[in-house]
Amino acid sequence: MDIVKTDKLVFEYIRRDEEGNPVDITTALDHVNIDVKQGEFVGILGHNGSGKSTFAKHLNAILYPTEGKVYVDDMDTMDDSKLWDVRKSAGMVFQNPDNQIIGQVVEEDVGFGPENLGVPTKEIWERVEESLRAVDMIDFRKKSPNKLSGGQKQRVSIAGVLAMHPKCIILDEPTAMLDPSGRKEVVRAIRGLNDVEKMTVILITHYMDEVVHADRIFVMDKGKVVMQGTPKEIFSDVPTLTKLRLDVPGPTRIAWELKKKGLPLPDGILTCDELIREIQKCR
Amino acid sequence: MIRDITIGQYYQTESVIHRLDPRVKLLGTLLFIIALFNYKNPVGYALGIIFLFAVIKLSHVPVKFITKGLKGIFIIMLMTVLINLFLTPGNTAITLGKLTITYEGIATAFSMMLRLMLLIMGSSIVTLTTTPNNLTDGLEKGLGFLKIFKVPVGDVAMMMSIALRFIPILLEETDRIMKAQLARGADFESGNLIKKAKSLVPVLVPLFVSAFRRAGDLAMAMEARCYRGGDGRTKMKPLIYKKRDAFGYLVLFSFAGISIFLGRWHIITEFFNSLYVNYILK
Amino acid sequence: MPLILDHVCQIYNADTEHPVKALDDVSLVIPEGQFIGVIGHTGSGKSTLMQHLNGLMKPTSGTILYNGRDISDKDFDKKELRRHVGLVFQYPEHQLFETDVFADVCFGPRNMGMSKKETELTAFDALRKVAFPEDLYYASVFELSGGQKRRAAIAGVLAMKPDFLILDEPTAGLDPVGRYEILDMVAKLHKEAGITIILVSHSMEDVAMYVERVLVMDHGRVAFDDTPREVFSHSAELEEMGLAIPEPSKITRKLIELGIDADPGVLTATEAADSIYEALMRAK
Numbered sequence: 001m002d003i004v005k006t007d008k009l010v011f012e013y014i015r016r017d018e019e020g021n022p023v024d025i026t027t028a029l030d031h032v033n034i035d036v037k038q039g040e041f042v043g044i045l046g047h048n049g050s051g052k053s054t055f056a057k058h059l060n061a062i063l064y065p066t067e068g069k070v071y072v073d074d075m076d077t078m079d080d081s082k083l084w085d086v087r088k089s090a091g092m093v094f095q096n097p098d099n100q101i102i103g104q105v106v107e108e109d110v111g112f113g114p115e116n117l118g119v120p121t122k123e124i125w126e127r128v129e130e131s132l133r134a135v136d137m138i139d140f141r142k143k144s145p146n147k148l149s150g151g152q153k154q155r156v157s158i159a160g161v162l163a164m165h166p167k168c169i170i171l172d173e174p175t176a177m178l179d180p181s182g183r184k185e186v187v188r189a190i191r192g193l194n195d196v197e198k199m200t201v202i203l204i205t206h207y208m209d210e211v212v213h214a215d216r217i218f219v220m221d222k223g224k225v226v227m228q229g230t231p232k233e234i235f236s237d238v239p240t241l242t243k244l245r246l247d248v249p250g251p252t253r254i255a256w257e258l259k260k261k262g263l264p265l266p267d268g269i270l271t272c273d274e275l276i277r278e279i280q281k282c283r
Numbered sequence: 284m285i286r287d288i289t290i291g292q293y294y295q296t297e298s299v300i301h302r303l304d305p306r307v308k309l310l311g312t313l314l315f316i317i318a319l320f321n322y323k324n325p326v327g328y329a330l331g332i333i334f335l336f337a338v339i340k341l342s343h344v345p346v347k348f349i350t351k352g353l354k355g356i357f358i359i360m361l362m363t364v365l366i367n368l369f370l371t372p373g374n375t376a377i378t379l380g381k382l383t384i385t386y387e388g389i390a391t392a393f394s395m396m397l398r399l400m401l402l403i404m405g406s407s408i409v410t411l412t413t414t415p416n417n418l419t420d421g422l423e424k425g426l427g428f429l430k431i432f433k434v435p436v437g438d439v440a441m442m443m444s445i446a447l448r449f450i451p452i453l454l455e456e457t458d459r460i461m462k463a464q465l466a467r468g469a470d471f472e473s474g475n476l477i478k479k480a481k482s483l484v485p486v487l488v489p490l491f492v493s494a495f496r497r498a499g500d501l502a503m504a505m506e507a508r509c510y511r512g513g514d515g516r517t518k519m520k521p522l523i524y525k526k527r528d529a530f531g532y533l534v535l536f537s538f539a540g541i542s543i544f545l546g547r548w549h550i551i552t553e554f555f556n557s558l559y560v561n562y563i564l565k
Numbered sequence: 566m567p568l569i570l571d572h573v574c575q576i577y578n579a580d581t582e583h584p585v586k587a588l589d590d591v592s593l594v595i596p597e598g599q600f601i602g603v604i605g606h607t608g609s610g611k612s613t614l615m616q617h618l619n620g621l622m623k624p625t626s627g628t629i630l631y632n633g634r635d636i637s638d639k640d641f642d643k644k645e646l647r648r649h650v651g652l653v654f655q656y657p658e659h660q661l662f663e664t665d666v667f668a669d670v671c672f673g674p675r676n677m678g679m680s681k682k683e684t685e686l687t688a689f690d691a692l693r694k695v696a697f698p699e700d701l702y703y704a705s706v707f708e709l710s711g712g713q714k715r716r717a718a719i720a721g722v723l724a725m726k727p728d729f730l731i732l733d734e735p736t737a738g739l740d741p742v743g744r745y746e747i748l749d750m751v752a753k754l755h756k757e758a759g760i761t762i763i764l765v766s767h768s769m770e771d772v773a774m775y776v777e778r779v780l781v782m783d784h785g786r787v788a789f790d791d792t793p794r795e796v797f798s799h800s801a802e803l804e805e806m807g808l809a810i811p812e813p814s815k816i817t818r819k820l821i822e823l824g825i826d827a828d829p830g831v832l833t834a835t836e837a838a839d840s841i842y843e844a845l846m847r848a849k
Contacts (some may be wrong), residue, residue: 047740047743048711048712050744058505062503087506087507087508092504092507094503094504094507096497097502100501100504101448101780102444102445102508103448104444104447104448105293105414105416108416108519111519112508112510113508113509114517114519114520115518116509116511116516116762117509119515119517120517121517121520121521122520123794124517124519131319140527142295144293146436146451146452150607161508162509164509176738177737177738179606179767180606180767180809186711206740212625218390228526245742246741248818250770250812250813250834251812251816252813254834254841256834257834257838258838258841258842263845265524272816274813275816276816276819276820276823278432279841280823282846283825283848311636460660462616462621462658462661463645463654464672465723466619466621466647466651466652466722467660467672467676467721468644468673468676468677469647469672469676470644470676484662485660485662488662491661491662492662
């Protein structure tokens with residue numbers, strides 16, 4: 001079943017002058033068709049300004065389509081009566097770790113979502129506990145968020161969304177402001193959610209190495225989906241990715257350069273181990 | 284200097300004061316302040332100080348942490364002391380050129396300073412031992428009766444709690460922007476008041492821009508987590524009075540009653556007045 | 566004139582139960598003309614170090630010398646130091662405050678007491694050096710993209726004509742192409758304008774490709790101070806510090822362990838591919 005489905009989604013930013021007359025129209029999303037199945041890990045790639053964050057905001061009914069439709073768990077996001085159900089089904093984690101934590105204590109922040117949903121007190125505590133365990137932050141439950149590292153803050157944010165028991169979780173560049181070790185721990189947490197908890201994950205990022213384990217990848221540019229497929233298919237096409245201002249993972253680039261020199265390597269090598277194994281075969 | 288203000292900062296530890304219901308603590312602060320402004324003799328102040336330090340001791344918050352809050356109001360304290368010292372009429376104690384200091388002035392200045400210090404320290408304890416969420420819960424419930432007058436108590440409480448959470452973040456940001464502008468040769472220290480005020484523009488503008496950006500982000504994050512005002516929300520930590528809270532109220536009211544009574548009791552006041560007349564004036 | 570740090574220590578919260586040694590006995594010489602990378606994970610002391618070089622903090626002990634003089638001296642002119650040592654903070658676009666880009670770039674030189682004409686000339690020069698698009702010189706800051714804002718902010722520091730330029734994570738939050746554009750621009754400043762560059766980063770990949778000297782900070786100490794090749798050969802120690810070495814280096818090293826005679830000092834993907842290919846061909 002499709003958890004998320006967009007049908008020819010178009011979104012236009014309209015800039016108006018002081019009298020309210022439109023002066024400029026930017027098409028941020030241009031007939032985007034993306035569908036995500038239950039339990040999938042989907043990566044959405046694109047450089048800054050490619051429209052990927054605008055897309056994310058549609059899934060949570062923060063923005064509404066100018067044209068086309070967005071369905072979350074079979075609910076039309078334009079349907080006002082379903083607004084809170086949509087937001088409950090599609091949990092969202094944002095980029096800036098400081099600007100999305102509401103509570104002054106970790107566990108209180110995680111409890112914020114369930115409180116808003118009217119969950120009974122006893123169940124809130126159970127949800128907080130299980131969510132903090134899922135992101136391995138249970139030891140920090142009494143800490144102040146201000147004392148945490150960026151990676152830890154983002155894991156708290158993920159727990160805060162999990163506690164709402166969403167059908168899928170959308171992460172909008174959750175690692176863009178983190179250092180390498182913070183990135184690693186957040187990506188590990190996200191993969192854990194998908195592998196262990198079978199949570200549907202939509203990860204929006206510009207770091208290629210974060211989506212090498214995804215089930216499917218969509219690449220966006222200028223508001224359009226320009227590539228889609230498995231990581232292997234996507235990363236085989238190094239020239240196109242480079243043209244789209246995107247990097248490829250280190251091992252993939254080395255493999256591609258070696259192949260250009262004539263080494264018989266297969267397409268779409270993604271990890272270090274894979275590359276080493278394949279090079280060994282060429283000796 | 285702004286970093287020294289301890290109001291609005293939570294000090295994490297375990298103590299009986301931390302566990303107390305926020306409504307007890309809020310009412311306690313109110314009673315403490317009322318008591319402070321009713322004392323007329325040193326016994327009242329002595330009781331106030333003893334009570335305050337007993338609470339601090341119980342709260343497990345280092346005294347240094349609480350007194351740090353006083354640095355922030357140093358200027359206000361100094362002004363209060365100076366004004367009272369020089370402008371209170373009465374029996375001259377010291378003459379400095381045209382200025383005279385009276386015994387009454389010394390007494391008022393001293394008691395004003397004491398009041399201010401106790402007031403700041405007393406209110407710091409509440410914020411240091413209560414998480415902002417808990418504090419706003421307390422306010423929300425304690426002021427719940429205002430709902431009859433159509434005051435959106437829940438929303439206001441949420442706003443306060445968020446404001447409190449962002450204080451340390453914005454202080455850090457201020458520090459960073461100031462340093463960044465210093466690195467570009469900005470000068471916040473020299474010049475007269477107008478020049479100094481002007482030199483703050485390069486700090487305030489980015490600070491406001493960032494505060495608005497954060498507010499926008501936060502509003503979005505809250506909506507995404509289904510926040511839609513106070514109605515229909517449940518509480519993770521609902522406020523329920525426990526035995527210790529009843530005991531807390533008992534201690535508070537007895538303290539306020541006894542200290543105000545003794546602090547205003549005319550026999551004690553007259554005793555100190557006679558000490559003053561007999562030993563100092565002679 | 567070189568910048569010299571002589572046994573500099575910086576301790577935060579010294580009077581509490583948990584003092585933090587942000588800098589622990591750091592001694593360094595930073596001569597003019599170098600392109601230096603400073604790496605370390607968050608909290609390793611690298612940001613503190615940068616602020617010291619700009620006189621924004623006073624060391625708990627030790628001295629920082631510029632022009633042979635202690636910069637913490639009371640009669641030392643800090644403004645003069647800041648004119649020669651430019652510091653670009655992380656996310657520098659957050660400090661823009663003027664109504665348009667050009668006015669903001671003028672802020673630094675004006676503070677340095679340059680005349681109006683001189684200020685404007687250096688501002689133009691700085692904007693040109695960071696390759697800021699000319700049609701946006703008088704645009705409002707709010708109309709710019711992330712990368713453009715960052716350039717404008719860097720120009721604001723560059724306009725003071727510093728001899729040293731310190732950049733704290735200049736590529737944070739940018740996409741890959743934005744990153745390389747900024748780094749290429751910085752490399753150009755070093756090569757063409759002869760500015761000494763100190764590039765603070767937690768990305769090994771960024772640093773490896775550009776710099777001639779790498780300082781690795783760990784727990785407030787300088788753990789390594791050498792050429793990138795040398796430093797990255799200590800992969801085990803670096804990983805223990807929570808720093809990942811560049812992937813091409815890592816892969817090549819693993820292949821060497823497996824008996825492929827490649828160059829252990831490669832830093833970039835292209836270098837790695839070349840070296841691995843040659844080694845394979847030699848073996849055949």
